[in-house]
Amino acid sequence: MDKKMIDGGKQNSRGEQTEAAKEYPLEGLVKTDGMVCEALAAYLPAKKQGEFTVEDLANIPDEQRVELIDGVIFEMEAPYTIHQTIELEIFARLRAFIMEKGGKCVPFAAPVDVQLDCDNKTMLQPDVMVICDREKNNGKRIYGAPDFIAEVLSKSTRKKDLLIKTVKYENAGVRECWMIDPDKKQILVYDFEREGYPVIYGFDDEIPVRIFEGECKINFREIHDYLKEIYGV
Structure with a gap:
């Protein structure tokens, strides 16, 4: 298919938010009016959304997955099985390539915490990532920006992933980011080092991984055929 370029709702070249990002500001994605949900409130100090820190997440049980973005806590639903299948298929292919080449980069699959901005206000859990600076892995979490990130979109995370996290990833220094949409069967590939807009691929395409100069594809x-075999989609 032809590769298309679109505005993905990021900041423009002057560092300003695009109209799409303004339409869905961070506070507009919080589920409750300035407060976290009742299920999480019991584990957190009495703060408003926007005031939470990484340290505040320590008492939240592991089974209640959350992300922290600029002090705002977002609940994360357990991924659908099709979501997890895509995630693991990408992880397996990245790992196989790195091992074949004897590379130093390390792939990870969620849930792994990423202290993205090296501050205490943001902690994310990308679906798949690659770290080429091993010193960023402190054995507990990733401290700093991964080189590569892939997110598999769902209805509950679509706006947050497309309009908030892509901006966070670019500003933090992530080199490449994929947003994978199983419903539309599309992959938006952001090459933050070279291009200002994402390129759209389909589920019938072979996609080069740009952090590996396209040598890894x-x-x-193949992944789509596997999904059809398992899920009939």
């Missing part, structure tokens, strides 16, 4: 036709 993820064959989404």
